[in-house]
Amino acid sequence: MNLIYEESHAGHRCTRFAKIAAPAYQLPEKFRRQSGTNLPEVSEVELVRHYTEYSKQTFGVDSGFYPLGSCTMKYNPKVNEETAALEGFTDIHPLQPESTVQGALHVMHTLRTDLCELTGMDEMGLTPAAGAHGEFTGLCLIKAYHEHRGDTRRKKIIIPDSAHGTNPASAHMNGFEVVSIPSKDGVVDLDALAAALDDTTAGLMLTNPNTLGLYDSGILEITEKVHQAGGLCYYDGANLNAIMGISRPGDMGFDCVHLNLHKTFSTPHGGGGPGAGAIGCKAFLAQYLPEPVVAEKDGVYTLTRPEHSIGKVRGFWGSFNVMVRALTYLSVLGAEGAKKTSENAVLNANYLMHLLKDVYQPAYDRTCMHEFVLSLEKLKEESGVSAMDVAKRMIDYEMHPPTMYFPMIVHEALMFEPTETESRATLDHAGEVLHEIYDEAVNHDLDLSKAPYMSEYSRPDEVTAARHPILKYEHH
Amino acid sequence: MDYIVNTDQEQQEMLAALGLSSLEDLYKDVPEGAKLKRKLNLPEGVSEFEAYDALKSLALQDKVYPVIFRGAGCYRHRIPAAVRAITSLPGFVTAYTPYQAEISQGILAGMFEFQTMIADLTGMDVANASVYDGCEAAAEAMIMCLDPRHMRMLVSAAINPEVLKVLKTYAHSQGAELVMIPVRDGVTDLAALNDLLDDATACVYSENPNYYGNLEDVRALAAAAHAKNVKVITGVNPTTLALARTPGECGSDIAVGDGQSLGLDLNFGGPTTGFMATRTALMRKLPGRIVGQTADRNGSRCFVLTLQAREQHIRREKASSSICSNQALCAFRNTVYLAALGKEGFREMSEQCLTLAHLAAAKITALLGYSLAYPQQEFFLEFAVKTPVPVSRINEVLDAHGILGGLELAEKEMLVCVTEANSEAQIETLVNLLKEVQA
Numbered sequence: 001m002n003l004i005y006e007e008s009h010a011g012h013r014c015t016r017f018a019k020i021a022a023p024a025y026q027l028p029e030k031f032r033r034q035s036g037t038n039l040p041e042v043s044e045v046e047l048v049r050h051y052t053e054y055s056k057q058t059f060g061v062d063s064g065f066y067p068l069g070s071c072t073m074k075y076n077p078k079v080n081e082e083t084a085a086l087e088g089f090t091d092i093h094p095l096q097p098e099s100t101v102q103g104a105l106h107v108m109h110t111l112r113t114d115l116c117e118l119t120g121m122d123e124m125g126l127t128p129a130a131g132a133h134g135e136f137t138g139l140c141l142i143k144a145y146h147e148h149r150g151d152t153r154r155k156k157i158i159i160p161d162s163a164h165g166t167n168p169a170s171a172h173m174n175g176f177e178v179v180s181i182p183s184k185d186g187v188v189d190l191d192a193l194a195a196a197l198d199d200t201t202a203g204l205m206l207t208n209p210n211t212l213g214l215y216d217s218g219i220l221e222i223t224e225k226v227h228q229a230g231g232l233c234y235y236d237g238a239n240l241n242a243i244m245g246i247s248r249p250g251d252m253g254f255d256c257v258h259l260n261l262h263k264t265f266s267t268p269h270g271g272g273g274p275g276a277g278a279i280g281c282k283a284f285l286a287q288y289l290p291e292p293v294v295a296e297k298d299g300v301y302t303l304t305r306p307e308h309s310i311g312k313v314r315g316f317w318g319s320f321n322v323m324v325r326a327l328t329y330l331s332v333l334g335a336e337g338a339k340k341t342s343e344n345a346v347l348n349a350n351y352l353m354h355l356l357k358d359v360y361q362p363a364y365d366r367t368c369m370h371e372f373v374l375s376l377e378k379l380k381e382e383s384g385v386s387a388m389d390v391a392k393r394m395i396d397y398e399m400h401p402p403t404m405y406f407p408m409i410v411h412e413a414l415m416f417e418p419t420e421t422e423s424r425a426t427l428d429h430a431g432e433v434l435h436e437i438y439d440e441a442v443n444h445d446l447d448l449s450k451a452p453y454m455s456e457y458s459r460p461d462e463v464t465a466a467r468h469p470i471l472k473y474e475h476h
Numbered sequence: 477m478d479y480i481v482n483t484d485q486e487q488q489e490m491l492a493a494l495g496l497s498s499l500e501d502l503y504k505d506v507p508e509g510a511k512l513k514r515k516l517n518l519p520e521g522v523s524e525f526e527a528y529d530a531l532k533s534l535a536l537q538d539k540v541y542p543v544i545f546r547g548a549g550c551y552r553h554r555i556p557a558a559v560r561a562i563t564s565l566p567g568f569v570t571a572y573t574p575y576q577a578e579i580s581q582g583i584l585a586g587m588f589e590f591q592t593m594i595a596d597l598t599g600m601d602v603a604n605a606s607v608y609d610g611c612e613a614a615a616e617a618m619i620m621c622l623d624p625r626h627m628r629m630l631v632s633a634a635i636n637p638e639v640l641k642v643l644k645t646y647a648h649s650q651g652a653e654l655v656m657i658p659v660r661d662g663v664t665d666l667a668a669l670n671d672l673l674d675d676a677t678a679c680v681y682s683e684n685p686n687y688y689g690n691l692e693d694v695r696a697l698a699a700a701a702h703a704k705n706v707k708v709i710t711g712v713n714p715t716t717l718a719l720a721r722t723p724g725e726c727g728s729d730i731a732v733g734d735g736q737s738l739g740l741d742l743n744f745g746g747p748t749t750g751f752m753a754t755r756t757a758l759m760r761k762l763p764g765r766i767v768g769q770t771a772d773r774n775g776s777r778c779f780v781l782t783l784q785a786r787e788q789h790i791r792r793e794k795a796s797s798s799i800c801s802n803q804a805l806c807a808f809r810n811t812v813y814l815a816a817l818g819k820e821g822f823r824e825m826s827e828q829c830l831t832l833a834h835l836a837a838a839k840i841t842a843l844l845g846y847s848l849a850y851p852q853q854e855f856f857l858e859f860a861v862k863t864p865v866p867v868s869r870i871n872e873v874l875d876a877h878g879i880l881g882g883l884e885l886a887e888k889e890m891l892v893c894v895t896e897a898n899s900e901a902q903i904e905t906l907v908n909l910l911k912e913v914q915a
Contacts, residue, residue, distance in 0.1 A: 017896055024831050037822060044816070079527060117516055169793060172795070247510045253510075269804075273606070311641050321743045469759065
């Protein structure tokens with residue numbers, strides 16, 4: 001596979017602009033670039049073929065089963081792309097008069113209202129760009145809340161050891177000290193939590209269902225304990241796909257929550273973004289939300305600045321075209337569709353776990369939520385075949401591997417999240433494939449440490465990549 | 477409606493296989509007190525056609541201006557059709573972050589090309605694979621420079637106010653101090669910068685062109701900062717970099733900017749993408765995803781996410797940034813746009829912006845009562861104009877003719893933006909309408 005630079009031929013052109021009559025303006029030497037760029041030179045057909053080849057070398061949800069745990073790789077409905085491409089949404093400037101963007105603001109307001117209802121929150125800011133950005137923003141709210149009350153001792157954020165890596169990183173970005181507490185039976189250890197809480201606790205960050213795919217039955221006690229100690233409770237909404245219409249973070253006792261619109265709300269991941277991380281909160285925190293929030297009065301929509309806003313976390317108003325997709329999706333689902341979506345996400349996960357557990361050990365053998373974690377420790381001991389080997393072998397069967405080696409508290413972990421948009425037939429097939437791989441592993445039919453075999457590329461040498469970084473194409 | 481594949485009967489059979497009788501049985505871990513005991517208060521679901529029609533009726537309420545002379549951080553440029561076609565291909569749209577390199581070479585190679593192009597445009601050694609937007613890129617660059625003994629950042633008062641607001645939020649979260657460098661004649665005051673630099677200063681941030689469209693003497697700013705061992709961050713509009721002196725040539729340590737103007741629609745301001753480029757010495761301080769070249773088992777060249785020891789999923793609370801998802805598809809769109817324009821097309825686009833902006837400035841300031849706010853400065857594609865009548869009145873007239881006029885900076889001062897998407901005929905129309913407002 002060539003890089004675009006290797007397809008370049010001097011003089012080839014794809015794009016030409018309309019000619020203009022005015023003579024070219026010359027910048028004074030002081031401000032002028034010293035040498036030309038090295039951008040490639042290709043014709044339109046060369047451009048299209050080059051990148052079409054790239055698209056063939058990129059496995060997406062449209063290519064096949066993508067059970068990447070914690071990432072909610074559900075199918076992305078095509079109507080979302082059509083609404084997001086409407087000219088009235090794509091070709092409006094963020095600094096147009098508000099009176100000329102009432103449709104766009106209406107979209108934002110409706111989405112805000114729907115997301116408040118889904119989470120049990122009172123207000124929702126739509127500006128953060130992604131989940132981790134939502135976390136960062138939520139912790140800004142918690143910090144602002146304590147600062148505003150003059151309670152300057154609260155410097156600690158409690159985070160379970162099963163949490164996403166973004167949680168402690170987001171806390172650290174806000175100057176908080178991270179207190180990691182161990183899990184017990186896969187959920188929060190109430191005693192460890194109680195021991196960690198004191199008058200220096202700013203808050204708790206929690207995912208429920210957590211990264212092991214378990215709903216923490218102690219959730220009401222957990223949030224109550226934190227509140228009694230004067231802390232706030234932050235909900236990492238990465239796993240909301242399990243509980244829409246069934247259990248809301250607001251009803252669990254959480255004070256603020258971020259949502260990944262690019263997970264639960266079906267907006268595509270785009271190879272890593274753009275996403276959107278809406279940030280919801282209870283009424284008492286709404287005054288701190290990032291600027292702007294969208295408000296409605298007498299049918300007129302405006303962007304406003306909350307009274308004690310933490311400020312802005314990104315430019316303009318948010319990932320608007322991602323919001324359009326999310327609202328389109330929610331419009332199709334409605335109340336019943338949202339609940340059915342979660343129920344089927346959970347059903348599919350339990351069904352797949354059921355198909356696999358005779359040969360692969362679930363980290364916790366009980367009803368899971370939208371995802372589950374297997375531990376391949378025993379297989380590794382007995383056959384030498386690792387979680388990575390099994391995952392990589394799935395590529396040969398044209399499936400995307402699950403999340404590997406996360407959460408860190410499970411050895412040889414594989415985390416599967418099939419989502420509700422997969423059929424029983426797909427799950428049955430995945431079950432058969434994983435049994436075949438198991439047989440290959442225990443019978444030593446094949447050296448799985450060399451898998452995948454069938455893909456155009458085999459395992460990359462990551463060590464050399466990090467030790468001797470080559471981060472751009474060198475022109476010769 | 478929903479997107480569930482399995483029929484009610486299939487669901488029942490699956491439940492039976494699990495030894496369960498109803499979907500409710502799946503939720504026995506949810507305590508009664510945390511259960512929602514009513515139906516969600518959302519509208520009833522509809523077909524995709526009804527959803528589309530509803531969204532379309534909202535889209536039609538927005539005014540799409542046939543002509544725009546407004547920028548201030550978001551720019552309308554022409555986008556070759558091939559760019560939209562390529563970036564809509566399902567692999568690029570529906571993949572996750574490329575953790576599995578074996579089946580993600582297309583997107584990884586695209587990111588590698590992106591890093592190459594950004595390093596090339598900015599004149600820097602290395603670039604990352606994108607952050608959230610240009611504002612956040614500036615904030616992340618600040619974080620790269622801070623350490624416990626250097627917790628002060630000097631910021632030019634001539635930067636985009638959106639960037640400033642985001643910098644303030646991040647500075648507060650980091651416990652860092654922001655100090656403004658005053659503006660003099662529409663550019664950063666060099667003498668004031670020299671007075672402000674001290675031992676606690678970590679970095680200086682300015683933009684080129686700045687918010688008023690003026691080109692800054694970044695070399696002089698950088699020399700002043702470096703004389704005090706202070707790092708230099710420069711925010712750039714990438715469309716100017718075919719012709720304007722690069723941050724690399726000016727001696728900057730970190731270049732940042734927003735990729736919206738490289739092939740992205742206006743989209744009401746988002747999502748865009750932020751880029752960050754730096755010197756090799758600071759490479760391991762860059763936040764976010766970085767793609768590197770390596771080889772697979774068979775010796776074939778391939779690409780992987782690399783230098784991951786910097787990132788949150790490895791370092792957790794020791795990571796300098798929590799960024800996980802970035803703006804991959806937007807950055808990829810930048811890549812395809814730059815490849816579609818190519819070396820010559822990119823220069824042509826940049827030159828047309830520069831030339832048409834100067835043509836418009838000359839024609840506007842030839843009108844009675846109009847003058848450049850900063851006649852002694854060089855500008856690129858935006859310029860501040862003093863007007864004889866309130867900007868709001870001008871914009872009302874323009875609006876009635878389908879033109880989004882310049883941004884009001886003061887009652888009688890506006891920031892005009894001209895790109896290659898504005899024809900000479902449009903400039904003529906603008907000037908004629910300004911004459912009418914005068915009369």
